[in-house]
Amino acid sequence: MKSIDSIAAELAAYDPQALRADTVNTFLARLVEPVAQLEEVGIFQALGRVLAADVISPISVPPHDNSAMDGYAFDGAQLAAASPLTLKVVGTALAGKSWSGQVQHGECVKIMTGAVMPQGLDTVVPQELVSHSPGQHPPTAFITLAPGTVRAGDNRRQLGEDLLQGQPALKKGELLTPAALGLMASLGIEKLQVWRKLRVAYFSTGDEILSLGEAPREGAVYDSNRYTVFGLLTRLGLEVIDLGVVRDEPTLLEAAFTHAASVADAIITSGGVSVGEADYTKAMMKKLGDVAFWKIAMRPGRPMAVGRIPKAKLASSPHETSTISYNINSNFEPSKDAILFGLPGNPVAVMVTFLAFVRPALLKMMGSTAAAPPLLKARCSEAIRKKPGRTEYQRGVVSTTPEGTLQVRTTGNQGSGVLSSMVQANGLIVLQHGQGNVALGDEVDVMMFEGVV
Numbered sequence: 001m002k003s004i005d006s007i008a009a010e011l012a013a014y015d016p017q018a019l020r021a022d023t024v025n026t027f028l029a030r031l032v033e034p035v036a037q038l039e040e041v042g043i044f045q046a047l048g049r050v051l052a053a054d055v056i057s058p059i060s061v062p063p064h065d066n067s068a069m070d071g072y073a074f075d076g077a078q079l080a081a082a083s084p085l086t087l088k089v090v091g092t093a094l095a096g097k098s099w100s101g102q103v104q105h106g107e108c109v110k111i112m113t114g115a116v117m118p119q120g121l122d123t124v125v126p127q128e129l130v131s132h133s134p135g136q137h138p139p140t141a142f143i144t145l146a147p148g149t150v151r152a153g154d155n156r157r158q159l160g161e162d163l164l165q166g167q168p169a170l171k172k173g174e175l176l177t178p179a180a181l182g183l184m185a186s187l188g189i190e191k192l193q194v195w196r197k198l199r200v201a202y203f204s205t206g207d208e209i210l211s212l213g214e215a216p217r218e219g220a221v222y223d224s225n226r227y228t229v230f231g232l233l234t235r236l237g238l239e240v241i242d243l244g245v246v247r248d249e250p251t252l253l254e255a256a257f258t259h260a261a262s263v264a265d266a267i268i269t270s271g272g273v274s275v276g277e278a279d280y281t282k283a284m285m286k287k288l289g290d291v292a293f294w295k296i297a298m299r300p301g302r303p304m305a306v307g308r309i310p311k312a313k314l315a316s317s318p319h320e321t322s323t324i325s326y327n328i329n330s331n332f333e334p335s336k337d338a339i340l341f342g343l344p345g346n347p348v349a350v351m352v353t354f355l356a357f358v359r360p361a362l363l364k365m366m367g368s369t370a371a372a373p374p375l376l377k378a379r380c381s382e383a384i385r386k387k388p389g390r391t392e393y394q395r396g397v398v399s400t401t402p403e404g405t406l407q408v409r410t411t412g413n414q415g416s417g418v419l420s421s422m423v424q425a426n427g428l429i430v431l432q433h434g435q436g437n438v439a440l441g442d443e444v445d446v447m448m449f450e451g452v453v
Contacts, residue, residue, distance in 0.1 A: 093111040163183075230242060232359070257288050289309040393430055397425060
């Protein structure tokens with residue numbers, strides 16, 4: 001396990017007093033490691049979990065050639081470029097009930113969507129594209145196709161065109177989505193091997209923080225960070241341990257960090273990491289773990305602490321301020337030290353630093369190998385002032401123009417304490433490190449919120 005200093009030494013232009021946003025993600029990718037314990041879960045419990053092994057398809061999907069629509073199946077070799085084709089209807093193939101007769105030259109079979117293609121037939125003409133004529137001996141009938149109506153092979157789903165038996169259907173490290181659950185069900189798979197749930201403990205710090213239910217007092221504010229962090233962690237499908245608000249007292253802070261490290265894979269705190277703050281949080285982080293303190297070249301955010309807190313013998317809960325109950329799993333024995341993410345105290349800065357840095361790191365710890373979602377491009381509908389030399393994450397509202405292109409505007413006041421702006425926004429306008437002022441109509445990067453915030 002590399003120390004914080006060893007990881008920092010591997011990075012070009014590492015400056016903890018002016019750290020680039022992209023360097024933060026590189027650092028965290030080298031700091032964190034995936035969980036190692038496996039679980040087997042049923043398909044109904046698998047949503048949002050991460051696969052711990054490739055899933056090999058036990059069957060081919062579809063398991064046979066079948067019709068892609070209602071119509072008439074025939075041998076496409078009979079099609080001629082300039083002549084209509086008339087075929088005798090000799091049977092009907094239904095979905096779930098194959099037709100096993102023989103089809104001769106000049107004949108076809110009426111077929112329903114999903115029905116097995118009769119032997120020797122490779123083309124389906126939709127029923128609405130043919131003309132019908134009765135035969136001399138009902139119910140025998142004939143259909144006629146005009147030239148160019150279909151080509152040989154049209155409207156046929158081939159055996160294994162979705163998945164072939166023996167091939168990987170899903171890969172290790174994939175996040176299981178609703179579509180993935182449907183895919184597994186289509187293969188007849190009931191249980192999946194996944195990595196165990198990542199466990200994250202979090203708490204807010206500060207004497208000025210009020211918990212819900214406390215009476216207001218001068219100079220104090222209600223704790224919003226605890227609830228936004230809870231929501232962000234829950235959206236990731238993690239096992240969440242809420243340790244409430246911890247006051248600026250060394251004994252309480254030490255107990256909180258020690259307890260959190262004993263029961264969780266990662267610890268998230270908010271507040272107490274800014275330069276000059278009159279509290280003991282930073283001192284306790286230094287005392288208990290291998291921790292780096294950063295000033296990130298970003299807005300909002302800037303102060304952040306990262307590192308490891310060693311495991312200790314399981315302690316009892318240091319306080320009773322948590323409103324969310326949790327159970328300590330006696331089988332939970334993580335082999336690694338807890339990863340610490342010390343976030344700033346301002347509400348918007350907490351959310352931005354979580355989305356930009358903590359979320360990708362937690363996904364890696366979950367065992368996910370998925371690439372980060374791409375940033376979208378949108379035209380800015382207003383001018384934005386921006387100094388090169390820092391990455392800015394401005395709250396934005398993305399919409400579609402009448403021409404079908406994306407446009408974005410800011411939510412207005414971009415102060416790091418304006419939490420209502422995060423509710424109004426549906427994404428972040430990401431102004432890159434070297435970027436300067438944005439003019440009206442300029443294209444900018446956008447990080448969308450859907451499914452995350």
